[in-house]
Amino acid sequence: MEIIPIHIEKEIEPSDDLSELIISSNQIQDGDVIVIAQKIISKQERRLVELSTVKPSLLSEGISSQYQKDPRITELILSESKRIIRMKNGILIVETNDGTICANAGIDESNVKDGFATLLPLDSDKSAKNIREKIFKHTNKDVAVIISDTFGRPFRLGQTNCAIGISGLSPIIDYEGTQDTFGKTLRVTAIAIADELSAASELVMGKTLKTPVAIIRDCSFPKGEQGISELIRAEDEDLFR
């Protein structure tokens, strides 16, 4: 298996065509998985907010005063969220409008112009699908596309890349019913391959390297048309909500 970093020097603007930029690397082959950092999707899709235009609510002002947070950022977090799951030490763990649970609704001021913040794409599955279809149209290569973002985790320090949008791959490999090397039937093993591919891609992306795309080659994955909701645990089966 091989992971190929794709360097994109250009600062992404809404007028850019991301699929063209990826195709122009001349690296794509049939069966590749292409992992794209959320940030360039957000920039291309105008999910960039100038903080001076944000008017914080009294709730945002109140929460922010507890944690010395920028109330405009808190306002953005709340507007991108269905509800707050935890709030402590200045971190808001929220359920975003599309059901993902993450810190600060994925809103981020790094790698953007001063005074701006990026929001998560409105529909990352759709973003992935659009890029996948354009790549097929222009190159005739059938690939899978993952949009990924960097999330923290309960219990463990440090962040890892996770999938937030998927097209062309089934995000979970369910081994239930298959046999282990002793011929016993496996019962509860289901691997979140979309998250493992995202984590793997981060190893070549870095945070300061202008490498927002990685191609993963010679990795066997199940094809499928499901989206990111397949990776979200239902609330009544979640021991930590």
Place this chain on the structure above:
Amino acid sequence: MEIIPIHIEKEIEPSDDLSELIISSNQIQDGDVIVIAQKIISKQERRLVELSTVKPSLLSEGISSQYQKDPRITELILSESKRIIRMKNGILIVETNDGTICANAGIDESNVKDGFATLLPLDSDKSAKNIREKIFKHTNKDVAVIISDTFGRPFRLGQTNCAIGISGLSPIIDYEGTQDTFGKTLRVTAIAIADELSAASELVMGKTLKTPVAIIRDCSFPKGEQGISELIRAEDEDLFR
């Protein structure tokens, strides 16, 4: 970056030398990261328990009766744990004796003989260090070694591989104080590279393929002598304990 699966056909016994088996693949180069599945470490280190020898306590019988669990497995889970963090739907999320938080204390009946279960290694950092030192002694190649296991996660469905033991690499890359592509100083980005390497290795290991080792090549990682405790979030900074 490249990920090379190492096939080991042999069923691992305590008399085996894992470093020899890995060396005999003739694949190792200086600077490689070698990720090893917990299960072969446990088998080599006699962390295999015959269930018929386990006498469940009344507590284990009681818990098991609630969930139709095997009380001998519950007994093993409790004996490997400091405390129970959550208990629901037959899953015990525990803090293991070495501080890791995971389901069922990592105890597992897959890929072992019928009537047996594997426990996690007693000290996976030490297991990693031993193998790393033997590889260096016999090949003069300086590698990093990770022992990994498959864990579930809150909020998200499916499991991913995580590090449980480390030698020769610093498990977290802290970007705090470095500059992003706009020259702004990054504040809170710290990447759990040991977990991302573990997740990446799983993509070539599978669960039924007799591929318990993967070599990751051309991945830049920070060298270090820290162990797995660097990856465990302190309880008072954990929003989900």
